Amino acid sequence: ENTLGAAAAQSGRYFGTAIASGRLSDSTYTSIAAREFNMVTAENEMKIDATEPQRGQFNFSAADRVYNWAVQNGKQVRGHTLAWHSQQPGWMQSLSGSALRQAMIDHINGVMAHYKGKIVQWDVVNEAFADGSSGARRDSNLQRSGNDWIEVAFRTARAADPSAKLCYNDYNVENWNWAKTQAMYNMVRDFKQRGVPIDCVGFQSHFNSGSPYDSNFRTTLQNFAALGVDVAITELDIQGAPASTYANVTNDCLAVARCLGITVWGVRDSDSWRSEQTPLLFNNNGSKKAAYTAVLDTLNGG
Numbered sequence: 544e545n546t547l548g549a550a551a552a553q554s555g556r557y558f559g560t561a562i563a564s565g566r567l568s569d570s571t572y573t574s575i576a577a578r579e580f581n582m583v584t585a586e587n588e589m590k591i592d593a594t595e596p597q598r599g600q601f602n603f604s605a606a607d608r609v610y611n612w613a614v615q616n617g618k619q620v621r622g623h624t625l626a627w628h629s630q631q632p633g634w635m636q637s638l639s640g641s642a643l644r645q646a647m648i649d650h651i652n653g654v655m656a657h658y659k660g661k662i663v664q665w666d667v668v669n670e671a672f673a674d675g676s677s678g679a680r681r682d683s684n685l686q687r688s689g690n691d692w693i694e695v696a697f698r699t700a701r702a703a704d705p706s707a708k709l710c711y712n713d714y715n716v717e718n719w720n721w722a723k724t725q726a727m728y729n730m731v732r733d734f735k736q737r738g739v740p741i742d743c744v745g746f747q748s749h750f751n752s753g754s755p756y757d758s759n760f761r762t763t764l765q766n767f768a769a770l771g772v773d774v775a776i777t778e779l780d781i782q783g784a785p786a787s788t789y790a791n792v793t794n795d796c797l798a799v800a801r802c803l804g805i806t807v808w809g810v811r812d813s814d815s816w817r818s819e820q821t822p823l824l825f826n827n828n829g830s831k832k833a834a835y836t837a838v839l840d841t842l843n844g845g
């Protein structure tokens with residue numbers, strides 16, 4: 544196959560990208576995205592500040608621009624993200640306790656109702672664990688509303704749209720030896736044991752010199768899959784885009800039956816939140832990089 548999406552589909556997987564609504568008028572961008580990818584994540588447009596800028600007043604205009612572009616171009620959509628400490632609108636930042644808890648529930652219900660039956664995977668909760676060696680939850684207004692906020696979010700989401708796979712999504716959880724990885728593993732194991740509805744774990748996979756790729760990523764994916772959840776690589780970018788590392792990550796997903804697919808966090812380097820690291824598969828002018836060829840060849844069986 545000669546596109547990433549078609550090559551990934553040979554093994555029943557997808558290959559996706561983040562899409563920014565502000566770039567949909569750029570024909571170089573849209574022609575690459577339409578050709579190569581078969582899964583779309585809205586880079587910012589489905590986040591809390593975008594979809595509920597005033598409490599109880601939902602706004603899906605930017606989110607729907609991304610969603611409609613995806614569907615009109617034959618792609619599926621991952622939803623990102625319903626409960627997160629970051630990119631909260633001002634009204635939510637100022638809430639705490641039971642009022643915040645109710646606002647979180649109302650937000651999940653409002654967004655998931657709008658997209659009911661239309662989103663294959665939702666990142667229900669994003670980035671709830673602390674960086675570093677503590678293995679603790681990240682401090683946030685959501686965390687201070689009670690340690691059970693994550694499971695409440697997942698139970699709410701399951702009831703709101705039973706057709707969506709419900710994912711927990713985080714970064715710096717790819718290396719099996721990291722405390723954050725172990726903390727996330729313990730949470731997912733606990734959820735599965737107690738019947739909290741969780742279907743998938745998203746590994747963002749923002750690799751750079753501070754958080755390098757390690758070959759034990761495959762072990763991590765296997766260990767989570769063994770808990771009875773699907774896994775996905777949800778926001779992949781790699782500093783300098785070394786072809787060999789992109790191939791290794793691709794092989795790690797292919798090696799794990801429950802790895803649903805790979806999403807890169809943007810199209811061209813110039814579209815990246817870390818554009819100075821040139822971490823993506825296409826050059827600023829839209830040409831294919833060596834990393835692109837490495838991923839495509841790997842998906843095609845090496």
Ligand code: G3I
Pocket residue numbers: 586587629630669714747778816
């Ligand atoms: O749209 C406004 C614009 O109107 C304003 O003038 C400008 C001034 O700063 O800001 C623009 O919004 C920016 C937005 O991206 C759209 O470009 C925000 O400031 C900026 O903070 C925001 O950054 C996004 C970041 O999440 C926010 O946390 C990045 O694009 C996005 O790639 C990044 O994505 C996250 C994932 O959601 C979660 N995992 C990590 C990943 C990388 O940080």
